[in-house]
Amino acid sequence: MDALTTIGSSLALPDTDDYFGFKIWVVVPVNSPTGVLIDGLHPGDQVIVNQARNHNGMGAFTDSKMRQVPGIVGLANALLARSNSLLYPDDAAARPFANAWADAFATIKQAVHENPIQHKRRNPFGKDPGDNKYKLDEGGVILCMPEAAGPIYSSKDTRPADGSRDNGRQPQYWPRSVKELNSGFLYHVKPSVITAAATRPGGLIVVAFDKDNAYGDNNGAYALEIDILRTMRSPPGQMQWQIFDRLSDAPPTSSIGDLGLNG
Numbered sequence: 001m002d003a004l005t006t007i008g009s010s011l012a013l014p015d016t017d018d019y020f021g022f023k024i025w026v027v028v029p030v031n032s033p034t035g036v037l038i039d040g041l042h043p044g045d046q047v048i049v050n051q052a053r054n055h056n057g058m059g060a061f062t063d064s065k066m067r068q069v070p071g072i073v074g075l076a077n078a079l080l081a082r083s084n085s086l087l088y089p090d091d092a093a094a095r096p097f098a099n100a101w102a103d104a105f106a107t108i109k110q111a112v113h114e115n116p117i118q119h120k121r122r123n124p125f126g127k128d129p130g131d132n133k134y135k136l137d138e139g140g141v142i143l144c145m146p147e148a149a150g151p152i153y154s155s156k157d158t159r160p161a162d163g164s165r166d167n168g169r170q171p172q173y174w175p176r177s178v179k180e181l182n183s184g185f186l187y188h189v190k191p192s193v194i195t196a197a198a199t200r201p202g203g204l205i206v207v208a209f210d211k212d213n214a215y216g217d218n219n220g221a222y223a224l225e226i227d228i229l230r231t232m233r234s235p236p237g238q239m240q241w242q243i244f245d246r247l248s249d250a251p252p253t254s255s256i257g258d259l260g261l262n263g
Contacts (some may be wrong), residue, residue, distance in 0.1 A: 007074040007097075007104045013040035013228070014078075019087075020233040021079035023247040024226045025101060025256045026206050027108050028071045028141065030059035031218040034151060035207025036071040038226070041146055041198045046229040046240065049143070049186060049193045050248055058129075058261035059208060059220030061120040061138040066219035069111045072104045073206075076225075077250040079243065084235045086250050094252040105223075105257040112221050117261060124222040125186045126160075126169055126209065133165050138210040140169065141186045141222050143195050146202025148181040153212040160185065185209070186224075192244065204228075223256050 013022060028035050041047075049055070076097060078087040088094035121129055122139020134140075136159045144152050152158055157177045164173035169185035178184060182196045198204075208215075208222065227247045231240055 007072050007100050009070040009072065010037040010039060011073045011075060013038065015040055017233050018081055019078050020081045020230045020235075021243045021247050022075060022228040023077040023250055024073060024228065025076045025223075026071070026073045026226055027105060027221055027223045027256075027259075028206055028208055029066065029069055029108060029111070030061070030208035030210070030220045030222065031066045031068065031215050032071055032207070033153070033212060033215045035205050036073040037203045037205055038073060038228070039203040041204055041228070042201055042230060043198055044230070044232050045198045046231065047143065047145070047195045047198070047204060048227045048229065048244060049195060050225040050227055051188070051190055051192055055124055055222075055224040056262055057124055057220060057222035057259045058117055059122050059139055059218055059222065060117040061122060061210060061214075061218050063119045064117065064217055064219035065115050067111055067114065069108050072101075072108065074101050074104075076101070076252060077247065079246060081233050081235065086246075088251050091251045091253055098252040098254050102257065108221050109257070109259055112219060112259060112261065115219050117220050123262070124224060125188060134160070134168050136160055136162070136164065138214065140209050141224065142207060142209045143184055143186070144205040144207065145182040145196050146198050146200050146204065148183050148205070149202070151205050151207045152178060152181065152183055154210050220261055221259055223259055225256060
Protein backbone atom coordinates (compact mmCIF):
# COMPACT_ATOMS: atom_id res chain seq x y z
CA MET A 1 0.00 0.00 0.00
CA ASP A 2 2.79 2.46 0.83
CA ALA A 3 4.31 2.02 -2.63
CA LEU A 4 0.95 2.82 -4.21
CA THR A 5 0.60 6.09 -2.30
CA THR A 6 4.09 7.35 -3.14
CA ILE A 7 4.15 10.61 -5.11
CA GLY A 8 7.26 11.36 -7.19
CA SER A 9 8.44 12.01 -10.72
CA SER A 10 7.75 8.41 -11.71
CA LEU A 11 5.18 5.76 -10.89
CA ALA A 12 5.47 2.03 -11.42
CA LEU A 13 2.10 0.38 -11.94
CA PRO A 14 1.66 -2.87 -10.01
CA ASP A 15 2.86 -5.76 -12.16
CA THR A 16 0.11 -8.11 -11.04
CA ASP A 17 -3.31 -9.26 -12.16
CA ASP A 18 -4.92 -7.65 -9.11
CA TYR A 19 -5.91 -4.39 -10.83
CA PHE A 20 -7.89 -3.54 -13.96
CA GLY A 21 -7.96 0.24 -13.86
CA PHE A 22 -5.81 3.12 -12.59
CA LYS A 23 -6.69 6.77 -11.97
CA ILE A 24 -3.48 8.79 -12.19
CA TRP A 25 -2.80 12.45 -11.51
CA VAL A 26 0.09 14.15 -13.27
CA VAL A 27 1.74 17.59 -13.13
CA VAL A 28 4.51 18.28 -15.66
CA PRO A 29 6.76 21.36 -15.37
CA VAL A 30 7.33 22.71 -18.88
CA ASN A 31 11.07 23.22 -18.23
CA SER A 32 11.61 19.47 -17.76
CA PRO A 33 12.92 17.63 -20.85
CA THR A 34 12.21 14.28 -19.17
CA GLY A 35 8.67 14.92 -17.94
CA VAL A 36 7.15 12.23 -15.77
CA LEU A 37 7.14 8.47 -16.21
CA ILE A 38 4.28 6.00 -15.70
CA ASP A 39 6.03 2.67 -15.92
CA GLY A 40 4.68 -0.85 -16.06
CA LEU A 41 2.18 -0.64 -18.91
CA HIS A 42 1.10 -4.01 -20.29
CA PRO A 43 0.31 -4.73 -23.94
CA GLY A 44 -3.35 -3.88 -24.46
CA ASP A 45 -3.51 -1.24 -21.72
CA GLN A 46 -5.69 1.68 -22.84
CA VAL A 47 -4.40 5.16 -22.03
CA ILE A 48 -7.16 7.75 -21.64
CA VAL A 49 -6.80 11.45 -20.91
CA ASN A 50 -9.81 12.55 -18.89
CA GLN A 51 -10.78 15.91 -20.37
CA ALA A 52 -14.04 16.19 -18.49
CA ARG A 53 -12.09 17.36 -15.46
CA ASN A 54 -8.72 18.10 -13.98
CA HIS A 55 -6.71 19.52 -16.87
CA ASN A 56 -5.26 23.01 -16.50
CA GLY A 57 -2.04 24.97 -16.69
CA MET A 58 -0.03 27.22 -18.95
CA GLY A 59 3.57 27.45 -20.11
CA ALA A 60 5.83 30.21 -21.40
CA PHE A 61 8.28 28.89 -23.99
CA THR A 62 10.79 31.69 -24.28
CA ASP A 63 12.43 34.47 -22.26
CA SER A 64 11.43 33.01 -18.94
CA LYS A 65 13.00 31.12 -16.09
CA MET A 66 11.86 28.55 -13.59
CA ARG A 67 13.84 26.78 -10.94
CA GLN A 68 14.09 23.07 -11.42
CA VAL A 69 11.38 21.18 -9.56
CA PRO A 70 10.48 17.60 -10.44
CA GLY A 71 7.15 16.74 -11.96
CA ILE A 72 4.78 14.64 -9.92
CA VAL A 73 2.66 11.61 -10.67
CA GLY A 74 0.50 9.70 -8.24
CA LEU A 75 -1.99 6.86 -8.18
CA ALA A 76 -5.20 8.59 -7.11
CA ASN A 77 -7.25 5.37 -7.16
CA ALA A 78 -7.44 1.93 -8.72
CA LEU A 79 -9.94 -0.85 -9.38
CA LEU A 80 -9.29 -4.22 -7.78
CA ALA A 81 -9.97 -7.20 -10.00
CA ARG A 82 -10.80 -9.85 -7.42
CA SER A 83 -13.31 -7.82 -5.43
CA ASN A 84 -14.39 -5.47 -8.26
CA SER A 85 -13.98 -2.62 -5.79
CA LEU A 86 -12.01 0.61 -5.46
CA LEU A 87 -8.63 0.85 -3.76
CA TYR A 88 -9.96 3.98 -1.97
CA PRO A 89 -13.71 3.48 -1.56
CA ASP A 90 -14.33 6.94 -0.09
CA ASP A 91 -12.63 10.26 0.66
CA ALA A 92 -11.60 9.14 4.12
CA ALA A 93 -9.60 6.25 2.65
CA ALA A 94 -8.13 8.54 -0.01
CA ARG A 95 -7.16 11.28 2.46
CA PRO A 96 -3.49 10.21 2.93
CA PHE A 97 -2.96 10.34 -0.82
CA ALA A 98 -4.89 13.61 -1.23
CA ASN A 99 -2.90 15.31 1.54
CA ALA A 100 0.45 14.15 0.15
CA TRP A 101 -0.61 15.24 -3.33
CA ALA A 102 -1.63 18.70 -2.14
CA ASP A 103 1.80 19.22 -0.53
CA ALA A 104 3.68 18.15 -3.66
CA PHE A 105 1.36 20.20 -5.89
CA ALA A 106 1.96 23.32 -3.78
CA THR A 107 5.72 23.05 -4.39
CA ILE A 108 5.28 23.17 -8.16
CA LYS A 109 2.65 25.91 -7.99
CA GLN A 110 5.00 28.07 -5.93
CA ALA A 111 7.84 27.58 -8.42
CA VAL A 112 5.79 28.53 -11.48
CA HIS A 113 4.58 31.75 -9.86
CA GLU A 114 8.06 33.02 -8.98
CA ASN A 115 8.46 34.45 -12.50
CA PRO A 116 5.89 35.79 -14.98
CA ILE A 117 4.50 33.67 -17.79
CA GLN A 118 4.36 36.21 -20.61
CA HIS A 119 5.85 35.08 -23.92
CA LYS A 120 4.90 32.23 -26.24
CA ARG A 121 2.19 31.09 -23.87
CA ARG A 122 0.72 27.67 -24.58
CA ASN A 123 -2.00 25.69 -22.81
CA PRO A 124 -1.89 21.86 -22.50
CA PHE A 125 -3.28 21.55 -26.04
CA GLY A 126 -0.59 23.79 -27.55
CA LYS A 127 -2.98 26.74 -27.97
CA ASP A 128 -1.80 30.33 -27.60
CA PRO A 129 -4.46 32.26 -25.64
CA GLY A 130 -3.28 35.48 -27.27
CA ASP A 131 -4.30 34.68 -30.85
CA ASN A 132 -6.23 31.43 -30.21
CA LYS A 133 -4.01 29.54 -32.64
CA TYR A 134 -2.43 26.15 -32.01
CA LYS A 135 1.32 26.33 -32.41
CA LEU A 136 3.54 23.82 -34.17
CA ASP A 137 6.99 24.13 -32.67
CA GLU A 138 6.50 24.10 -28.92
CA GLY A 139 4.01 23.90 -26.09
CA GLY A 140 1.29 21.53 -25.04
CA VAL A 141 1.57 17.95 -23.89
CA ILE A 142 2.83 14.99 -25.89
CA LEU A 143 2.16 11.48 -24.61
CA CYS A 144 5.02 9.15 -25.47
CA MET A 145 3.93 5.53 -25.35
CA PRO A 146 6.26 2.58 -24.62
CA GLU A 147 6.93 2.23 -28.34
CA ALA A 148 8.73 5.60 -28.28
CA ALA A 149 11.18 4.35 -25.61
CA GLY A 150 11.73 7.93 -24.42
CA PRO A 151 10.52 11.53 -24.82
CA ILE A 152 9.59 12.82 -28.28
CA TYR A 153 11.01 16.30 -28.88
CA SER A 154 10.03 18.97 -31.37
CA SER A 155 11.72 18.79 -34.77
CA LYS A 156 10.74 19.13 -38.41
CA ASP A 157 9.83 15.43 -38.36
CA THR A 158 7.65 15.49 -35.23
CA ARG A 159 5.69 18.76 -35.45
CA PRO A 160 1.97 18.73 -36.22
CA ALA A 161 0.94 19.73 -39.74
CA ASP A 162 -0.09 23.29 -40.62
CA GLY A 163 -3.81 22.47 -40.51
CA SER A 164 -3.57 22.08 -36.76
CA ARG A 165 -3.05 25.83 -36.31
CA ASP A 166 -6.78 26.45 -36.67
CA ASN A 167 -8.24 23.04 -35.90
CA GLY A 168 -6.11 21.80 -33.00
CA ARG A 169 -3.65 18.95 -32.80
CA GLN A 170 -6.07 16.30 -33.95
CA PRO A 171 -4.71 12.92 -35.10
CA GLN A 172 -5.03 13.72 -38.81
CA TYR A 173 -2.34 16.38 -38.30
CA TRP A 174 0.12 14.18 -36.42
CA PRO A 175 3.28 13.37 -38.38
CA ARG A 176 3.96 9.81 -39.39
CA SER A 177 6.98 9.64 -37.10
CA VAL A 178 4.77 10.22 -34.04
CA LYS A 179 2.00 7.89 -35.19
CA GLU A 180 4.49 5.11 -35.87
CA LEU A 181 5.54 5.34 -32.22
CA ASN A 182 1.89 4.91 -31.14
CA SER A 183 2.14 8.32 -29.44
CA GLY A 184 0.28 11.59 -29.75
CA PHE A 185 -0.67 15.11 -28.67
CA LEU A 186 -3.58 16.30 -26.59
CA TYR A 187 -6.52 17.52 -28.63
CA HIS A 188 -10.01 18.73 -27.79
CA VAL A 189 -12.76 16.13 -27.73
CA LYS A 190 -15.06 15.33 -24.83
CA PRO A 191 -15.49 13.57 -22.55
CA SER A 192 -12.19 11.84 -23.12
CA VAL A 193 -9.44 10.89 -25.52
CA ILE A 194 -8.28 7.33 -25.94
CA THR A 195 -4.73 8.09 -26.89
CA ALA A 196 -3.63 4.56 -27.69
CA ALA A 197 -3.47 0.98 -26.58
CA ALA A 198 0.04 -0.12 -25.69
CA THR A 199 1.43 -2.79 -28.01
CA ARG A 200 4.48 -3.54 -25.89
CA PRO A 201 5.35 -3.40 -22.20
CA GLY A 202 7.11 -0.33 -20.87
CA GLY A 203 6.57 3.23 -19.74
CA LEU A 204 4.39 6.16 -20.72
CA ILE A 205 6.25 9.49 -20.65
CA VAL A 206 4.22 12.67 -20.28
CA VAL A 207 6.26 15.72 -21.29
CA ALA A 208 5.85 19.27 -22.58
CA PHE A 209 6.58 19.46 -26.31
CA ASP A 210 9.72 21.46 -27.18
CA LYS A 211 13.10 21.13 -28.84
CA ASP A 212 15.47 18.95 -26.83
CA ASN A 213 17.82 21.87 -26.12
CA ALA A 214 15.18 24.57 -25.53
CA TYR A 215 13.67 23.76 -22.13
CA GLY A 216 15.97 26.06 -20.17
CA ASP A 217 13.97 29.25 -20.75
CA ASN A 218 10.52 27.78 -20.12
CA ASN A 219 8.24 28.42 -17.16
CA GLY A 220 4.92 26.88 -16.17
CA ALA A 221 3.31 23.50 -15.74
CA TYR A 222 0.47 21.31 -16.98
CA ALA A 223 -1.86 19.24 -14.79
CA LEU A 224 -3.94 16.37 -16.14
CA GLU A 225 -5.67 13.16 -15.17
CA ILE A 226 -4.82 9.96 -17.02
CA ASP A 227 -6.85 6.77 -16.67
CA ILE A 228 -5.29 3.47 -17.67
CA LEU A 229 -7.64 0.57 -18.35
CA ARG A 230 -6.34 -2.97 -18.13
CA THR A 231 -9.51 -4.36 -19.64
CA MET A 232 -8.10 -7.84 -20.14
CA ARG A 233 -8.22 -8.17 -16.33
CA SER A 234 -11.67 -6.64 -15.81
CA PRO A 235 -14.58 -8.66 -14.42
CA PRO A 236 -16.89 -10.22 -17.03
CA GLY A 237 -19.54 -7.92 -18.39
CA GLN A 238 -17.82 -4.61 -17.64
CA MET A 239 -17.45 -2.47 -20.72
CA GLN A 240 -14.56 -0.06 -21.24
CA TRP A 241 -16.77 3.03 -20.80
CA GLN A 242 -18.12 1.64 -17.53
CA ILE A 243 -14.61 1.20 -16.17
CA PHE A 244 -13.68 4.70 -17.26
CA ASP A 245 -16.79 6.17 -15.58
CA ARG A 246 -16.01 4.39 -12.33
CA LEU A 247 -12.46 5.73 -12.27
CA SER A 248 -13.54 9.22 -13.30
CA ASP A 249 -16.07 9.43 -10.47
CA ALA A 250 -13.88 7.69 -7.88
CA PRO A 251 -12.42 9.43 -4.81
CA PRO A 252 -10.64 11.62 -4.07
CA THR A 253 -13.40 14.05 -4.94
CA SER A 254 -11.03 16.95 -4.38
CA SER A 255 -9.57 18.15 -7.67
CA ILE A 256 -6.05 17.59 -8.90
CA GLY A 257 -5.45 21.26 -8.06
CA ASP A 258 -5.52 24.53 -9.96
CA LEU A 259 -2.13 25.91 -10.98
CA GLY A 260 -3.66 29.36 -11.38
CA LEU A 261 -2.13 29.77 -14.84
CA ASN A 262 -5.14 29.68 -17.13
CA GLY A 263 -5.67 32.59 -19.44
